[in-house]
Amino acid sequence: MKTNIAIFASGGGSNAEKIIEYFKTSSKGVVALIVTNNPTAFVIERAKNHGIPYCVHSKEDAENGKLLEVLENHVIGFIALAGYLKKVPDSLIASYPKKIINIHPALLPKFGGMGMYGMNVHKAVVAAKENKSGITIHYVNENYDEGSIIEQHQCLLSVNVMTPESVQERVLALEHRYFAPCIERLL
Numbered sequence: 001m002k003t004n005i006a007i008f009a010s011g012g013g014s015n016a017e018k019i020i021e022y023f024k025t026s027s028k029g030v031v032a033l034i035v036t037n038n039p040t041a042f043v044i045e046r047a048k049n050h051g052i053p054y055c056v057h058s059k060e061d062a063e064n065g066k067l068l069e070v071l072e073n074h075v076i077g078f079i080a081l082a083g084y085l086k087k088v089p090d091s092l093i094a095s096y097p098k099k100i101i102n103i104h105p106a107l108l109p110k111f112g113g114m115g116m117y118g119m120n121v122h123k124a125v126v127a128a129k130e131n132k133s134g135i136t137i138h139y140v141n142e143n144y145d146e147g148s149i150i151e152q153h154q155c156l157l158s159v160n161v162m163t164p165e166s167v168q169e170r171v172l173a174l175e176h177r178y179f180a181p182c183i184e185r186l187l
Helices: 014-023 043-049 059-064 066-073 090-095 118-127 164-186
Strands: 003-008 029-036 054-056 076-081 100-104 132-139 149-156
Touching (some): 003 014, 014 029, 014 164, 029 076, 059 066, 066 076, 066 090, 076 164, 118 164, 132 164
Parallel strands (some): 003 029, 003 076, 029 054, 076 100
Antiparallel strands (some): 100 132, 132 149
């Protein structure tokens, strides 16, 4: 039987789209729900385009058990955070032990923690004159970007010509290539 996957996203949802497409041919899982905290997130349009139910939740919904109830109603067995910009409540983490993962656009433990997301990460990588960046897929725990690392993939950077945008482009390519197969292996 396939595992129902929920994707949590706060923005455009390009990773969500890749995961949805990947799992259309998987025997292990299916994307059964898109969850967002942002009522104007483009990921909602992606969900609609694929006929996938979606849930827009408030901070209160996440904390008072309503979000957990939605997940249970959709028989969700695994959660993937793909550009989700809110902290996952401890109660949700406790309900899904080793079943919630995140993708971070840097090689943790560098460039992680509160406020380190999206272009903030890439700007920090450029400012530090790093010669490589990449992605970290990790389990979610009670602290931002501190859960056990599952896998990392890196790309080399040319310090003299890189911009935050060029780093973002290279890192996003890694995200699109490696995140969905990693989810499938964990199911």
